[in-house]
Amino acid sequence: MHKLKVGIYSLSSCEGCIVQILNLEERLLEVLNHVDLVECRVLGLKHDDEVDVAFVEGFVSSDEEATKIKEIRGRSRILIALGDCAYSGMRFVAKDFGTSTIRADPINMYVNVDYHLRGCPIDSEEFLSLISDLIHGKKFKESSKTVCSECILLENKCLLDKGFLCLGPITRGGCNAICIANNKGCFGCRGLGDDVNISAFIESLKSKGISIPSYLLGLLKGPGYGSSQNS
Amino acid sequence: MVSMKNPYIPTKAIITHIRNETPDTKTFRIRILDQNEFSFTPGQFIQLSVFGFGEAPFSIAGSTNEKELEITVRRIGTVTGALFRKNVGDIVGVRGPFGKGWPIGLMLRRNILIIAGGLGLAPLRSLVHYIILNREEFGKVYLLYGARTPADLLYKDEFNTWSRYIDLHLTVDKGDNYWKGRVGLVTILLDDVSVDTEDTIALQCGPPIMMHFVSKKLKSLGFPDENIYLSLERLMKCGMGFCGRCTVSGRYVCIEGPVFCYADIKSFIEAIPEAGVEHA
Amino acid sequence: MIKKALRRIYKDKLRLLMGRLSEEYNIFSPKLVEGRIIFDRIDDVSEIINEYHTRPVLPVKKLFLPQRETLFEYEIVDNDVIISDKLDLVAREKRCIFGVRACDIASLQILRRFFSRGPGDPYVIGRLSNSMIIGIMCNSVFPSCFCHFTDSGPLPKDGFDLFLVDVDDYFIAIIGSERGNQIASKNEDIFLDANKDDALAIDNKVKEIVSLMKSPPVVDQMVLYDAFVRSFNLDFWEDYAKKCLSCGKCNFNCPTCYCFDIFDEVDLDLRKGRRVRVWDSCHFLSFTRVASGEIFRRNRSSRLKQRVYHKFVYSVNDIGLISCVGCGRCFEVCPASIDLRDIITKVLCG
Ligand SMILES: Cc1cc2nc3c(=O)[nH]c(=O)nc-3n(C[C@H](O)[C@H](O)[C@H](O)COP(=O)(O)OP(=O)(O)OC[C@H]3O[C@@H](n4cnc5c(N)ncnc54)[C@H](O)[C@@H]3O)c2cc1C
Ligand code: SF4
Ligand code: SF4
Ligand code: SF4
Ligand code: SF4
Numbered sequence: 001m002h003k004l005k006v007g008i009y010s011l012s013s014c015e016g017c018i019v020q021i022l023n024l025e026e027r028l029l030e031v032l033n034h035v036d037l038v039e040c041r042v043l044g045l046k047h048d049d050e051v052d053v054a055f056v057e058g059f060v061s062s063d064e065e066a067t068k069i070k071e072i073r074g075r076s077r078i079l080i081a082l083g084d085c086a087y088s089g090m091r092f093v094a095k096d097f098g099t100s101t102i103r104a105d106p107i108n109m110y111v112n113v114d115y116h117l118r119g120c121p122i123d124s125e126e127f128l129s130l131i132s133d134l135i136h137g138k139k140f141k142e143s144s145k146t147v148c149s150e151c152i153l154l155e156n157k158c159l160l161d162k163g164f165l166c167l168g169p170i171t172r173g174g175c176n177a178i179c180i181a182n183n184k185g186c187f188g189c190r191g192l193g194d195d196v197n198i199s200a201f202i203e204s205l206k207s208k209g210i211s212i213p214s215y216l217l218g219l220l221k222g223p224g225y226g227s228s229q230n231s
Numbered sequence: 232m233v234s235m236k237n238p239y240i241p242t243k244a245i246i247t248h249i250r251n252e253t254p255d256t257k258t259f260r261i262r263i264l265d266q267n268e269f270s271f272t273p274g275q276f277i278q279l280s281v282f283g284f285g286e287a288p289f290s291i292a293g294s295t296n297e298k299e300l301e302i303t304v305r306r307i308g309t310v311t312g313a314l315f316r317k318n319v320g321d322i323v324g325v326r327g328p329f330g331k332g333w334p335i336g337l338m339l340r341r342n343i344l345i346i347a348g349g350l351g352l353a354p355l356r357s358l359v360h361y362i363i364l365n366r367e368e369f370g371k372v373y374l375l376y377g378a379r380t381p382a383d384l385l386y387k388d389e390f391n392t393w394s395r396y397i398d399l400h401l402t403v404d405k406g407d408n409y410w411k412g413r414v415g416l417v418t419i420l421l422d423d424v425s426v427d428t429e430d431t432i433a434l435q436c437g438p439p440i441m442m443h444f445v446s447k448k449l450k451s452l453g454f455p456d457e458n459i460y461l462s463l464e465r466l467m468k469c470g471m472g473f474c475g476r477c478t479v480s481g482r483y484v485c486i487e488g489p490v491f492c493y494a495d496i497k498s499f500i501e502a503i504p505e506a507g508v509e510h511a
Numbered sequence: 512m513i514k515k516a517l518r519r520i521y522k523d524k525l526r527l528l529m530g531r532l533s534e535e536y537n538i539f540s541p542k543l544v545e546g547r548i549i550f551d552r553i554d555d556v557s558e559i560i561n562e563y564h565t566r567p568v569l570p571v572k573k574l575f576l577p578q579r580e581t582l583f584e585y586e587i588v589d590n591d592v593i594i595s596d597k598l599d600l601v602a603r604e605k606r607c608i609f610g611v612r613a614c615d616i617a618s619l620q621i622l623r624r625f626f627s628r629g630p631g632d633p634y635v636i637g638r639l640s641n642s643m644i645i646g647i648m649c650n651s652v653f654p655s656c657f658c659h660f661t662d663s664g665p666l667p668k669d670g671f672d673l674f675l676v677d678v679d680d681y682f683i684a685i686i687g688s689e690r691g692n693q694i695a696s697k698n699e700d701i702f703l704d705a706n707k708d709d710a711l712a713i714d715n716k717v718k719e720i721v722s723l724m725k726s727p728p729v730v731d732q733m734v735l736y737d738a739f740v741r742s743f744n745l746d747f748w749e750d751y752a753k754k755c756l757s758c759g760k761c762n763f764n765c766p767t768c769y770c771f772d773i774f775d776e777v778d779l780d781l782r783k784g785r786r787v788r789v790w791d792s793c794h795f796l797s798f799t800r801v802a803s804g805e806i807f808r809r810n811r812s813s814r815l816k817q818r819v820y821h822k823f824v825y826s827v828n829d830i831g832l833i834s835c836v837g838c839g840r841c842f843e844v845c846p847a848s849i850d851l852r853d854i855i856t857k858v859l860c861g
């Protein structure tokens with residue numbers, strides 16, 4: 001079988017998604033038996049030629065990066081956006097910057113994206129199943145569960161019942177409710193689930209007396225929240 | 232208890248022949264290993280495993296008197312995509328047959344009106360073969376078949392043979408330069424035949440929206456609900472009434488269907504879109 | 512008054528009994544794990560929780576139909592496939608499940624009836640036949656309990672080997688099966704004779720628990736069935752659907768929801784693979800999505816109704832039993848607080 005040529009590229013990011021991939025350790029080595037990793041800055045690999053699969057992390061913060069992402073798209077057969085930065089331009093992490101006005105464009109503003117891996121950072125298991133699907137010629141299917149349903153499988157006590165904010169009921173699963181398992185509320189980094197009911201969610205928070213930060217309320221009520229779904 | 236057979240485990244089978252039907256559809260002939268026979272009723276389905284990719288339900292499209300079984304498959308996703316990469320001699324897995332097929336007992340000595348849309352002809356092909364093999368057991372038989380384009384018509388090379396035994400009518404949604412036949416949805420073919428609505432059993436299989444309009448039309452022609460049968464497609468994982476995915480108003484399509492009598496399901500909104508109100 | 516045979520077990524003898532049973536059976540019990548009470552395998556009888564008032568989040572169902580289960584494994588070699596069944600592992604394990612409440616016991620009876628249909632599901636049925644059930648009567652109720660309404664608790668009718676009722680410093684042990692009877696006779700030093708007042712004590716305790724429950728007024732189950740059938744097209748369903756978040760929690764922690772998905776997992780070599788099943792939820796849009804893209808329950812109300820009607824109507828048509836055991840777990844965890852008792856009351860009034 002022809003080995004897939006794979007490149008991993010970074011725009012403006014914290015490199016957290018790449019760390020998730022490197023953390024796979026032996027299992028990453030196993031993947032590397034089946035693909036040719038030809039380009040990856042942190043590993044000092046440079047290629048500048050055509051690839052089968054390009055993984056891109058980070059958002060576009062300058063014209064140079066806009067040119068760069070177009071150039072990468074031009075020489076890759078399949079382009080995959082890694083993480084929340086790349087497909088939503090840090091919509092959620094933006095809260096740390098307060099009202100900062102830095103440019104943070106998702107890459108799909110500039111190029112077509114074939115798949116995206118959700119999350120901030122991405123889930124390494126999901127990365128593995130995407131790679132495996134690409135190697136085997138399967139269509140990658142992301143989780144159609146909600147974070148809540150994954151949370152109850154872990155038999156966690158619900159944070160909402162304890163009066164804390166958690167976006168689990170409206171957020172797409174696939175992370176195995178990792179934040180809640182670590183006692184943090186879900187902050188929605190994986191975007192919306194299949195068929196969420198945002199107004200009912202806001203109502204249920206109100207009835208539980210849980211306040212919603214205004215930036216989040218704006219996001220939830222605003223247009224385009226959770227767009228850029230995998231087709 | 233301990234000796235209970237595991238119905239989730241497929242039997243190994245070998246692909247013995249592959250025929251291209253249309254650009255995205257192929258017919259696979261499959262022989263089940265260690266099994267000399269494969270008996271089924273037309274309208275039943277199997278669960279086919281492509282190891283490494285999963286399992287999916289397919290109607291049995293071949294003849295009841297053959298030792299091997301045939302399925303006609305459209306490439307659409309994971310399992311079908313992997314099956315299309317298989318060659319003659321490759322191993323797959325089969326469970327089944329499952330479900331209830333066409334009501335052959337009821338159809339004997341009556342006229343039969345078969346209406347098929349697109350891939351819906353697959354489970355009706357095994358019935359057509361059955362009828363041809365036992366032709367004297369049935370009255371007049373009509374087959375009305377519609378596809379998107381002439382290139383999408385399945386089993387074209389069998390049409391001549393079929394026409395010698397049954398009354399075959401074709402239509403396409405969109406013709407091409409060579410197409411001289413009818414153009415339009417399959418319902419228009421109902422205007423071309425005059426059937427005795429009292430003594431004819433109507434059987435249909437096709438996209439939900441087609442079955443919706445065909446059922447309406449049959450009703451307006453005077454067909455009693457009891458004489459209309461249709462085959463439903465639902466998501467099916469187990470095929471045995473356990474996974475709960477295929478239910479329509481609490482009925483298990485995999486065991487009670489896929490063929491249902493219109494009289495039994497006409498009230499389920501889920502069964503045929505827009506067809507009235509769902510009942511408990 | 513209870514007709515089954517009764518014994519007495521003094522509380523300080525319970526661990527002794529479980530210790531003896533653990534020589535023959537793998538013991539499962541509610542257990543404290545990282546601050547949560549969950550049903551789990553216990554290695555030492557000292558892990559058995561003395562606090563009978565806590566109920567695990569996920570019902571006992573998970574020990575019979577696990578969240579995730581490998582149905583079989585296979586290896587693709589040259590042009591052949593070697594399939595290895597994992598069923599013998601299920602058949603071989605002898606288990607004793609301790610601390611099961613009446614509602615969960617009733618749910619096992621429903622799962623048994625359901626998974627015995629047709630060819631039978633050998634995994635679920637295998638585990639049910641290999642598991643000894645030692646139930647325990649609730650000493651108090653949760654705010655969501657209404658098992659009296661569904662006629663499934665707090666005292667189970669059947670489906671257990673032993674059922675313990677907590678009275679002062681002893682349990683009254685109800686013998687529910689031949690297997691339970693054998694355990695009692697093999698351990699005569701632990702199973703003492705019951706007092707003639709013990710049956711009455713059980714009765715009183717049941718009355719006391721029932722009086723604590725917030726349960727809709729009990730009606731005949733056929734009346735309930737008919738009321739549901741009549742209510743299918745009423746407007747109030749839309750009001751509930753407007754509140755529902757389609758999160759699926761209510762399915763996953765319902766003791767009688769059994770729906771599942773099946774898929775293959777394979778290693779990168781495409782050599783070794785396994786077929787896996789995992790729980791699924793009818794509240795998800797993907798539940799009815801077929802390959803052509805059609806989704807048969809697109810409306811949120813149709814999905815909510817699927818769940819509720821399955822419990823009270825479809826299940827009766829299918830296995831002759833309602834499949835709600837009144838545990839209230841579905842609304843205990845519902846972020847939208849959709850209380851099934853409200854729905855039932857509306858349906859009965861409607
Ligand atoms: C009784 C019965 C008889 C049938 N007979 C035939 C037959 O004779 N011939 C035939 O070709 N087919 C038949 N079918 C349909 C056939 O079973 C499906 O086409 C098959 O299951 C597709 O499997 P797959 O793995 O290839 O596709 P999948 O990979 O499962 O999916 C196919 C498509 O569905 C969509 N999809 C699935 N899951 C998701 C998701 N989570 N998110 C978004 N989109 C999703 C995608 O668009 C995808 O391309 C029958 C079905 C039934 C129930
Ligand atoms: S903690 Fe969050 S994810 Fe978990 S059940 Fe509650 S709302 Fe859902
Ligand atoms: S429907 Fe709700 S109350 Fe009934 S058994 Fe399921 S979780 Fe318990
Ligand atoms: S259909 Fe829904 S309510 Fe019924 S068992 Fe399945 S998940 Fe539970
Ligand atoms: S519903 Fe409540 S009171 Fe009834 S058996 Fe279950 S836990 Fe006990």
Ligand code: SF4
Nearest residue numbers: 755756758759761845
């Ligand atoms: S738990 Fe509540 S909100 Fe979630 S799907 Fe069930 S009814 Fe809807």
Ligand code: FES
Nearest residue numbers: 470473474475485
């Ligand atoms: S296919 Fe599993 S219940 Fe019908």
